[in-house]
Amino acid sequence: MPRKIKILLVEDDVNLGFMLMEYIEANGFEVKLYRNGESAYKAYEKGTYDFCILDLMLPKMDGYTLARKIRSHKVKTPIIMLTSRSSDEDKLNGFKIGIDDYVTKPFNEEELVYRINAILDRTQVMEPQFLKKYSIGQFIFNRADLSLAGFNESKRLTKKEAEILLWLCDSKNEIVKRSEILKAIWGEDDYFTGRSLDVFISKLRKYFKKDPSISIVAIPNVGLTLKAK
Numbered sequence: 001m002p003r004k005i006k007i008l009l010v011e012d013d014v015n016l017g018f019m020l021m022e023y024i025e026a027n028g029f030e031v032k033l034y035r036n037g038e039s040a041y042k043a044y045e046k047g048t049y050d051f052c053i054l055d056l057m058l059p060k061m062d063g064y065t066l067a068r069k070i071r072s073h074k075v076k077t078p079i080i081m082l083t084s085r086s087s088d089e090d091k092l093n094g095f096k097i098g099i100d101d102y103v104t105k106p107f108n109e110e111e112l113v114y115r116i117n118a119i120l121d122r123t124q125v126m127e128p129q130f131l132k133k134y135s136i137g138q139f140i141f142n143r144a145d146l147s148l149a150g151f152n153e154s155k156r157l158t159k160k161e162a163e164i165l166l167w168l169c170d171s172k173n174e175i176v177k178r179s180e181i182l183k184a185i186w187g188e189d190d191y192f193t194g195r196s197l198d199v200f201i202s203k204l205r206k207y208f209k210k211d212p213s214i215s216i217v218a219i220p221n222v223g224l225t226l227k228a229k
Contacts, residue, residue: 004030008049010040023109037061056083071098134169137211137228168226177223
């Protein structure tokens with residue numbers, strides 16, 4: 001059986017949230033429901049989600065801020081925004097952030113599922129990112145489940161380990177600027193985030209140590225290169 005597409009649903013209206021979750025799951029998706037932006041973003045950082053449905057007006061962190069944080073990651077997860085506001089200015093602001101579609105309340109649940117499928121059809125035809133696997137020497141990095149497999153072993157990477165490795169894999173044998181990685185994953189480029197990146201790079205090097213053809217090379221004051229076949 002193929003893996004179900006996992007959806008992060010963020011809706012503070014309890015009744016609407018559960019109704020949407022049940023309807024979307026009945027249409028073959030896996031759904032995790034959260035009621036505020038802060039808890040939803042923590043879940044996004046820790047988990048692997050293929051799609052996000054965000055209410056605009058959320059406690060602790062509004063939908064725009066949450067969408068911005070999600071868009072700061074290397075993985076460009078599709079986003080639908082649910083809103084009771086339909087002004088052109090609101091929609092333009094959302095599209096500038098990178099929101100894929102808007103659904104204005106009240107709406108038909110069937111329409112929402114059609115919109116989810118339409119976006120998935122479009123994005124998967126272009127590049128089925130959430131299913132993509134990377135060959136790194138004698139290892140396979142599966143971004144769908146954040147696993148790194150090789151030498152008859154498989155290890156589940158943390159969210160940040162996988163994000164960093166994804167940046168390196170997308171530019172394998174080329175230089176990736178440290179500042180780009182830091183700003184995308186941590187949101188800022190400073191001494192402390194730089195030290196954190198160094199710690200994660202050391203961990204990744206240990207994971208690959210069984211294959212001498214793989215190396216993560218640091219170019220001082222410039223960036224990093226994943227050298228591999």
